[in-house]
Amino acid sequence: xxxxxxxxxxxxxxxxxxxxxxxxxxxxxxxxxxxxxxxxxxxxxxxxxxxxxxxxxxxxxxxxxxxxxxxxxxxxxxxxxxxxxxxxxxxxxxxxxxxxxxxxxxxxxxxxxxxxxxxxxxxxxxxxxxxxxxxxxxxxxxxxxxxxxxxxxxxxxxxxxxxxxxxxxxxxxxxxxxxxxxxxxxxxxxxxxxxxxxxxxxxxxxxxxxxxxxxxxxxxxxxxxxxxxxxxxxxxxxxxxxxxxxxxxxxxxxxxxxxxxxxxxxxxxxxxxxxxxxxxxxxxxxxxxxxxxxxxxxxxxxxxxxxxxxxxxxxxxxxxxxxxxxxxxxxxxxxxxxxxxxxxxxxxxxxxxxxxxxxxxxxxxxxxxxxxxxxxxxxxxxxxxxxxxxxxxxxxxxxxxxxxxxxxxxxxxxxxxxxxxxxxxxxxxxxxxxxxxxxxxxxxxxxxxxxxxxxxxxxxxxxxxxxxxxxxxxxxxxxxxxxxxxxxxxxxxxxxxxxxxxxxxxxxxxxxxxxxxxxxxxxxxxxxxxxxxxxxxxxxxxxxxxxxxxxxxxxxxxxxxxxxxxxxxxxxxxxxxxxxxxxxxxxxxxxxxxxxxxxxxxxxxxxxxxxxxxxxxxxxxxxxxxxxxxxxxxxxxxxxxxxxxxxxxxxxxxxxxxxxxxxxxxxxxxxxxxxxxxxxxxxxxxxxxxxxxxxxxxxxxxxxxxxxxxxxxxxxxxxxxxxxxxxxxxxxxxxxx
Amino acid sequence: xxxxxxxxxxxxxxxxxxxxxxxxxxxxxxxxxxxxxxxxxxxxxxxxxxxxxxxxxxxxxxxxxxxxxxxxxxxxxxxxxxxxxxxxxxxxxxxxxxxxxxxxxxxxxxxxxxxxxxxxxxxxx
Numbered sequence: 008x009x010x011x012x013x014x015x016x017x018x019x020x021x022x023x024x025x026x027x028x029x030x031x032x033x034x035x036x037x038x039x040x041x042x043x044x045x046x047x048x049x050x051x052x053x054x055x056x057x058x059x060x061x062x063x064x065x066x067x068x069x070x071x072x073x074x075x076x077x078x079x080x081x082x083x084x085x086x087x088x089x090x091x092x093x094x095x096x097x098x099x100x101x102x103x104x105x106x107x108x109x110x111x112x113x114x115x116x117x118x119x120x121x122x123x124x125x126x127x128x129x130x131x132x133x134x135x136x137x138x139x140x141x142x143x144x145x146x147x148x149x150x151x152x153x154x155x156x157x158x159x160x161x162x163x164x165x166x167x168x169x170x171x172x173x174x175x176x177x178x179x180x181x182x183x184x185x186x187x188x189x190x191x192x193x194x195x196x197x198x199x200x201x202x203x204x205x206x207x208x209x210x211x212x213x214x215x216x217x218x219x220x221x222x223x224x225x226x227x228x229x230x231x232x233x234x235x236x237x238x239x240x241x242x243x244x245x246x247x248x249x250x251x252x253x254x255x256x257x258x259x260x261x262x263x264x265x266x267x268x269x270x271x272x273x274x275x276x277x278x279x280x281x282x283x284x285x286x287x288x289x290x291x292x293x294x295x296x297x298x299x300x301x302x303x304x305x306x307x308x309x310x311x312x313x314x315x316x317x318x319x320x321x322x323x324x325x326x327x328x329x330x331x332x333x334x335x336x337x338x339x340x341x342x343x344x345x346x347x348x349x350x351x352x353x354x355x356x357x358x359x360x361x362x363x364x365x366x367x368x369x370x371x372x373x374x375x376x377x378x379x380x381x382x383x384x385x386x387x388x389x390x391x392x393x394x395x396x397x398x399x400x401x402x403x404x405x406x407x408x409x410x411x412x413x414x415x416x417x418x419x420x421x422x423x424x425x426x427x428x429x430x431x432x433x434x435x436x437x438x439x440x441x442x443x444x445x446x447x448x449x450x451x452x453x454x455x456x457x458x459x460x461x462x463x464x465x466x467x468x469x470x471x472x473x474x475x476x477x478x479x480x481x482x483x484x485x486x487x488x489x490x491x492x493x494x495x496x497x498x499x500x501x502x503x504x505x506x507x508x509x510x511x512x513x514x515x516x517x518x519x520x521x522x523x524x525x526x527x528x529x530x531x532x533x534x535x536x537x538x539x540x541x542x543x544x545x546x547x548x549x550x551x552x553x554x555x556x557x558x559x560x561x562x563x564x565x566x567x568x569x570x571x572x573x574x575x576x577x578x579x580x581x582x583x584x585x586x587x588x589x590x591x592x593x594x595x596x597x598x599x600x601x602x603x604x605x606x607x608x609x610x611x612x613x614x615x616x617x618x619x620x621x622x623x624x625x626x627x628x629x630x631x632x633x634x635x636x637x638x639x640x641x642x643x644x645x646x647x648x649x650x651x652x653x654x655x656x657x658x659x660x661x662x663x664x665x666x667x668x669x670x671x672x673x674x675x676x677x678x679x680x681x682x683x684x685x686x687x688x689x690x691x692x693x694x695x696x697x698x699x700x701x702x703x704x705x706x707x708x709x710x711x712x713x714x715x716x717x718x719x720x721x722x723x724x725x726x727x728x729x730x731x732x733x734x735x736x737x738x739x740x741x742x743x744x
Numbered sequence: 745x746x747x748x749x750x751x752x753x754x755x756x757x758x759x760x761x762x763x764x765x766x767x768x769x770x771x772x773x774x775x776x777x778x779x780x781x782x783x784x785x786x787x788x789x790x791x792x793x794x795x796x797x798x799x800x801x802x803x804x805x806x807x808x809x810x811x812x813x814x815x816x817x818x819x820x821x822x823x824x825x826x827x828x829x830x831x832x833x834x835x836x837x838x839x840x841x842x843x844x845x846x847x848x849x850x851x852x853x854x855x856x857x858x859x860x861x862x863x864x865x866x867x868x869x
Contacts, residue, residue: 522799525828530757532850540853542768
């Protein structure tokens with residue numbers, strides 16, 4: 008990755024400089040301690056000193072080691088690095104103190120006094136450049152004693168470590184960017200990032216623009232220009248977009264140093280030239296590039312200053328752009344992988360999405376995900392580049408002493424820079440045989456529970472660093488959650504399947520049970536009917552009376568068994584309607600014909616009103632008849648005098664049936680209860696009026712399965728009317744309620 | 745000559761009830777206990793009508809009906825399903841299997857006789 012190489016390069020340069028400085032210091036110290044030598048020797052030494060100073064990319068100085076610590080010498084490089092002439096510093100005894108960064112001044116002075124007492128040391132602080140901005144320095148100095156051994160002079164060197172400090176502070180932001188999980192987080196990160204960038208780079212303005220997926224606009228995702236709304240800061244990707252679009256398209260950095268007018272092709276065209284965030288004459292535009300692909304631009308400019316951009320300022324800006332590009336790309340990939348990783352319960356979808364996400368983040372020769380399955384480990388995902396082979400689907404017994412086992416049990420990542428040099432685990436040797444040199448292994452943790460191990464292998468030694476670990480960890484942990492979700496889902500599915508089987512068993516049991524109960528009952532009822540029909544000879548009146556009661560009770564018991572079976576089937580969701588065309592008029596006639604005798608017996612009038620032009624219905628005819636029969640039967644059962652009236656009409660695609668009686672009526676409090684199982688308005692009526700107390704409950708459910716509704720209007724003493732609203736055409740069974 | 749009815753029914757009591765009822769009105773009865781036996785007896789005895797229970801051992805009533813109706817020589821014999829399966833769809837299944845009529849248990853003797861006479865109108869009684 009570019010930023011890492013850049014950082015390593017910085018680090019290396021700083022170290023080189025420091026080593027050089029120390030060598031120079033020692034040289035100087037030796038020279039200076041030999042001051043009592045001859046004039047010519049002194050002259051030689053001075054000549055050599057000047058030579059050394061001329062080639063040293065640092066500021067060398069000497070101070071008095073007592074009194075006001077006045078500067079006695081400072082190298083010419085002060086001018087070049089900080090913009091001050093050496094004489095300025097020599098003339099002002101407070102020059103150094105007054106140019107320290109206010110935040111650093113206090114501790115720096117204390118540190119200096121302490122270190123002088125110890126004979127020398129190294130401190131870091133910020134020092135103000137002539138143009139007003141602060142640069143970081145590493146100040147290494149040594150106290151040179153006089154003949155008597157008292158502190159005589161301080162000899163020191165300043166090394167400019169601004170870029171290292173920059174890299175450090177941006178790295179903190181970069182770290183934060185890895186944890187961004189949502190667009191709001193990205194926005195906040197962008198703002199922090201730019202604020203920090205503006206502060207360290209001493210810019211007036213910084214904006215980050217990303218290309219939209221259609222490739223038509225560059226839109227600001229963060230900007231330090233707070234006077235205009237973010238969505239107003241956007242330019243088209245084309246000639247109107249000037250330098251911004253050009254930097255994105257080429258993708259090359261564009262710098263206008265303010266020394267000459269801005270070239271025509273880099274100017275924003277109206278109305279985009281009115282965007283305040285871009286109204287600078289001194290500006291730099293860096294493309295945000297990820298794996299050779301531009302994703303947007305970073306725009307930096309001065310609103311007030313005309314200080315030109317120079318190489319020194321561009322370098323950190325480039326670094327900033329690289330960091331921003333990576334951070335945004337990372338969060339974009341993260342966001343893209345998120346729905347799949349988070350939303351999918353199918354691991355077959357999750358693994359490819361995960362492999363894609365990792366591929367965009369890090370290079371590898373092979374990646375894999377190992378998950379435990381019982382006593383085995385299974386390679387759930389393996390993507391390999393030739394010559395390495397994929398291990399997809401392979402499985403092997405769990406073994407102690409393997410790297411996978413270690414990562415799972417310790418819940419810690421494992422990073423090996425070169426497997427050829429160390430193979431602490433039993434399985435490492437096989438990896439080396441395959442040619443793998445670097446490996447990175449992460450535990451996949453769902454909460455505290457390890458659900459697997461994710462690894463990246465590379466044929467290149469040192470391919471992975473601690474930082475790569477941080478990079479892939481958030482995605483890996485998303486995978487861990489996805490694996491856990493999928494496992495939980497599978498468990499739930501299994502449970503559901505078991506329940507389904509249990510429910511089928513229950514339904515089978517009920518069917519068997521009902522058959523077992525009905526078989527002997529049918530024999531009882533069959534013989535009774537034959538006796539009553541005089542098949543076995545004439546039956547005396549007394550016995551006939553008892554047999555009639557036996558027959559009635561038997562039929563009641565049979566009704567009870569049938570009702571319980573119906574209800575159980577409805578509850579188990581197993582009652583399926585047999586949908587077919589029917590005539591509502593016939594349904595009404597069938598129901599009425601069934602109970603006509605009953606009504607006649609009680610001397611009740613049974614009236615029917617149905618228009619001739621009723622539409623043809625569609626539904627479960629037998630079930631609808633069952634419901635109507637129940638309602639009419641109830642009406643007759645509970646009414647002692649008067650009438651039971653059945654009426655049916657059709658309007659707005661629905662049949663409206665009513666069964667009105669002149670019975671005792673139902674109190675308001677009981678009107679809901681009667682539709683529940685085993686409830687009758689007056690529980691004593693089960694005994695006096697018969698019935699199972701299940702009829703209305705079953706009726707309500709059957710009507711609900713048809714997508715209809717049943718209700719009652721009644722008041723005590725004024726009879727009851729049961730209403731039934733039923734769709735004329737029922738094409739699909741509704742959910743059971 | 746009295747009409748011959750084959751009763752396919754595994755329950756002894758149900759067979760007896762049918763026997764008592766049908767012989768009392770002059771039918772000749774032959775009885776099979778399993779579905780398989782029912783098919784065999786239909787082939788060997790050529791009854792005028794079959795009363796077929798549905799829940800039967802070895803071969804259920806639907807399958808026995810299908811096999812009998814698959815034989816062109818037996819196809820004209822009316823088959824009435826007699827079952828305690830009073831659930832939605834059972835009648836449709838019975839008709840699909842080839843049954844000509846359908847009666848649910850417990851049946852009223854008069855209803856059953858009326859049904860039988862639909863198919864055997866000249867029966868002596």
